[in-house]
Amino acid sequence: MLPNADNTLFAWMCDIRRSLHRLPELAYHEHQTSALIARELDNLGIPYQQGLAGGTGIRAEIGSEKGNAPCVALRADMDALPIVEETGLPFSSGRPGLMHACGHDGHVAMLLGAAKLLRDMELAGKVVLFFQPAEESGNGAAAMIADQALSGVEMIFSAHIDTHYPVGQITVDEGLICSFTDPFTITIHGSGGHAARPHEAVDSVVVACNLVMNMQTLVSRQINPNQPAVVTVGRIEAGTVHNVIAEHAILEGTVRSAHRETRERVLQGLERVILGAADMCNAEIKLKFFDSLPAVVNDVWATSLARKAALAVVGQEGVCSQGQPSLGGEDFSFYQQQVPGCMVRIGGCRQDRTAGPAHSARFDFDEELLRYGAVWFAEVASSSLENMIYSR
Ligand SMILES: [Zn+2]
Ligand SMILES: [Zn+2]
Structure with missing residues (x-):
């Protein structure tokens, strides 16, 4: 059965997103962000390892490895950008010159939402959660890998907020999606x-x-x-x-x-x-x-699992393709060089369409997308574990 992001969970994710939005931190300096995540994981009773990837990375675990039970990872990035915010939002950046202008505040909120859902689900294996520093610069994914974050992980998924698409749409594409x-x-x-x-x-x-x-x-x-x-x-x-x-x-x-x-x-x-x-x-x-990144290439099997989960969450009309590969870069590609993985885009255009694009001073997204992100994350993890057992 599909996990449900009810209003209580949604309100909690919005709170987290807004707290993080007020406290943007640059690559490898996500100390308060990391502390907030650790606090929430403590409240949820989910064990985790801190201090990875230069100090701020977190790796949490849900479910258990019985025998040779499978293991999948879900990844959120958490750094902000050196941009002076001009959104006028009541929860605008409290740090002049820094801003969450790529949606990473939302990524953390929806992965914590997924953690809460997964904690209460019957899982066929283990789900590992990565809260990764330094996506915008500094290749935090490579630093997580160097600290053994992928140990035991057989497949990895991630989702990036994308305001080119409305809430309720998820893009799923096989092959090269980022350059x-x-x-x-x-x-x-x-x-x-x-x-x-x-x-x-x-x-x-x-x-x-x-x-x-x-x-x-x-x-x-x-x-x-x-x-x-x-x-x-x-x-x-x-x-x-x-x-x-x-x-x-x-x-x-x-x-x-x-x-x-x-x-x-x-x-x-x-x-x-x-x-x-x-x-x-x-x-x-x-x-x-410096900081060269390989292309993000979505694995065939991982993409088929990501698509199945997206269909369950947003239905046929909600699943779409991004079309041409983006010339954007994403350090998720480092994980994909080690294990099969898939990254999707979660639509989140604000209904009033007044916000600016990603990496602009007026960037914002519709928080409704947090529900879809959390449920997709939980669904893709649990259904992948089942699929992996079946194919063994
Ligand atoms: Zn970005
Ligand atoms: Zn980003």
């Missing part, structure tokens, strides 16, 4: 001088502009147009004042690609663009990649 992500920093070392005498200097601002424009041709001229890719420079820093030629410049950006070959081509192309610019402008340029 390869390769963030980079480029450091340009020129030489400073007087604005009126450029021939005595190497102007890092001109080198930076040259690089940014040339990078755009990687995607437009060197990549198969049927294979999506993006090169974005999100930050440039250079110079101090109008009449001084900048000696240094820093560019920060990211490469996104949905195919392995495309990824290789763009990354190699970026190296060539940099070598060319360095040569042409007589500057020293260094390229460094």
